[in-house]
Amino acid sequence: MTSPRATGKVTMSDVARHAKVSRTAVSFALSDPEHPSVSAETRQRILEAVADLGYRPNAGARALASRRSDWYGLVTEIVTAPFAVNIIKGAQDRAWHDRRFVLIASSEGDGDMEEAAVEKLLEQRVEGLLYAATWHRAVKVPDIAHEVPTVLVNCFDADGVLPSIVPDEVAGGRRATERLLAAGHRRIGLITFDSDIPAAIGRRDGYSSALRAAGGDLDDELVVGGGATATDGYAAAVRLLDLPVPPTAIFCANDRMAMGAYDAIKERGLTIPGDISVVGFDNQELISAYLRPSLTTVALPFEEMGARGVDLLSELTSGQVTGPLQVVVDCPLVERSSVRP
Numbered sequence: 001m002t003s004p005r006a007t008g009k010v011t012m013s014d015v016a017r018h019a020k021v022s023r024t025a026v027s028f029a030l031s032d033p034e035h036p037s038v039s040a041e042t043r044q045r046i047l048e049a050v051a052d053l054g055y056r057p058n059a060g061a062r063a064l065a066s067r068r069s070d071w072y073g074l075v076t077e078i079v080t081a082p083f084a085v086n087i088i089k090g091a092q093d094r095a096w097h098d099r100r101f102v103l104i105a106s107s108e109g110d111g112d113m114e115e116a117a118v119e120k121l122l123e124q125r126v127e128g129l130l131y132a133a134t135w136h137r138a139v140k141v142p143d144i145a146h147e148v149p150t151v152l153v154n155c156f157d158a159d160g161v162l163p164s165i166v167p168d169e170v171a172g173g174r175r176a177t178e179r180l181l182a183a184g185h186r187r188i189g190l191i192t193f194d195s196d197i198p199a200a201i202g203r204r205d206g207y208s209s210a211l212r213a214a215g216g217d218l219d220d221e222l223v224v225g226g227g228a229t230a231t232d233g234y235a236a237a238v239r240l241l242d243l244p245v246p247p248t249a250i251f252c253a254n255d256r257m258a259m260g261a262y263d264a265i266k267e268r269g270l271t272i273p274g275d276i277s278v279v280g281f282d283n284q285e286l287i288s289a290y291l292r293p294s295l296t297t298v299a300l301p302f303e304e305m306g307a308r309g310v311d312l313l314s315e316l317t318s319g320q321v322t323g324p325l326q327v328v329v330d331c332p333l334v335e336r337s338s339v340r341p
Contacts (some may be wrong), residue, residue, distance in 0.1 A: 010055040019049035070100050072313055073121030075114060076132040082284065083302050087132045087153055090306025098314065102130075111299040115142040122147060128313040131155070132306070136166060136198045149316035153309040156301070156326060163312055163325040167304045170197050172331030173206020173251075176279045179296065179333055180249040181214050183277060184341045187222065189247035191236040191257050194225035198221040203253045203281060222247055226257075233257025237264035249277040249339070255287040258295055273340035283334050293337035301329045 001115050012030075016023040028035040029046045038046075045291055049055070076084045090106060095102045103121055107114035111112055118141075121129065128148050133155035140158045141150065152164035180188050190207050193200035208218055221244055225241050226232035233252055239301055240247055241264060248259035249301040256281035272293055280288055283299035308327055 001290070006202070010053045012055070013054075014053055015046065015049045016056050017162070018053055019045045021046060023261035026147060044097045048057070048261055071124060071126045072100060072102050072128050072130060072310065073118070073124070074102050074104045074130040074132060075107055075111040075117050075121070077107055077134050079104060081134045083134050083154070083300065084132060086302035087306040088308075090303030090308075091130055091132075091153075092306075093303075094307035094310040100310075100314075102310075115144065117144050118142050119283065127317045130306075130309045130313060132309070134140075136169065149313060151309045151313045153305050154300075158267050163316070163321070164329075165309045165312065165327045165329060166198075166333050167300050167305065167332070168328045169202025170206045170209070172281060172300075173203035173253075174210045175331065175333050176251050176281060176298045177207045177210035179279055179339060180251060180277060181210060181216075181333075183249070183339050185201045185247075185249035185277060186214075186216055187219075187245065187247045187249075189222045189224065189237075189240040189250040191240070191250060191251070191267065192223060192225050193228055199281075200253065205250055228254055228256060230256045230260035230263075233260025234264045235260070237261035239266055241265070247276070249279070254279045255280040255284040255295060255297055258297070259287055259291060262291055273338050277339040279339060281331075288334070288336065291338075296336045296338045297334050298331050299334050301331060305329050 012026050013023050016026045019026070025038055025042060026046055029038045029043045046198065072095060074088065076087065078084055085294070092102050103124060103126060105117035105121055107117050118129065122144065126148065127149040128147055130153055131145065131150060132153040133139055136154055138158040139152065139155045141162065150162050152162055154166065156164040156166055177188060190204065192204050211218055221243060222240065224236040226236050233256060237250065237260065240250060250261055252261055258278055262272060263280055265272055270276055278295065280295045280297035283297045288295040288297045308329060312321065312327060
């Protein structure tokens with residue numbers, strides 16, 4: 001007679017027969033390790049039978065019965081974007097540590113795809129959702145996401161209802177400026193975004209607060225706005241270097257603009273950090289680690305935000321936390337070679 005294992009169709013009843021217990025006892029032992037009606041000796045016998053036969057519980061059926069699937073869903077705009085990859089890694093590592101799994105869906109920034117992605121994840125009976133953005137901003141999530149606990153990562157709810165995990169843009173901007181102040185610089189330029197996104201507002205506020213705390217005057221001519229590209233950084237750096245008294249250091253609100261600033265500085269025959277120091281923001285490693293000299297920058301904590309998102313989601317699904325909540329994650333300085341007194 002062919003064994004159930006050989007056919008690949010081992011059932012709970014097969015486990016019960018092998019362990020010489022009832023099917024109910026098997027169900028209790030596998031669904032609740034502390035179930036009072038199953039003795040330690042019986043549970044051990046059942047687990048040995050599971051191992052002998054190669055039994056694998058049906059995840060869908062188990063989720064229906066227990067209302068738990070051990071799965072979280074993660075929706076993000078572009079799965080392959082560098083920052084999204086880091087959020088996913090942080091979430092997956094933390095979930096795996098808790099013996100949970102993350103199902104990932106990409107919306108490609110399309111509203112219809114986003115709603116379909118959430119719906120498909122809910123069909124898999126995920127216990128909760130992570131919604132991750134590739135840049136920090138207010139978002140409006142599909143209404144169906146409210147059917148399960150949902151945490152926003154690197155973004156926040158425009159309606160102020162859902163909890164979120166966001167980077168501390170203000171502290172990051174302050175930390176970048178303080179690094180330049182600590183090196184003795186007092187005339188510090190800022191190349192910033194010409195927009196009202198949280199990164200622009202927060203990083204400029206951090207810059208201003210650090211200068212004020214150091215007793216310095218805020219000089220509007222040292223703040224130059226523009227887009228977020230290397231070309232924009234180049235143009236902004238040219239404007240700063242053309243001032244009658246140019247800055248001795250520049251804080252760039254992202255690493256791409258810092259890359260453009262490097263070109264403008266070197267075109268003038270100046271050296272970094274010998275003549276002028278530069279600090280970036282984001283820690284986009286394909287840029288910051290490979291510029292020459294390598295760029296001192298402030299890191300956006302994508303992996304930590306992904307991990308903290310899973311932590312908060314676990315608390316929500318277990319009923320430990322209710323209501324709107326925002327967790328602000330620190331942005332650390334990454335010291336390299338672009339700052340000198």
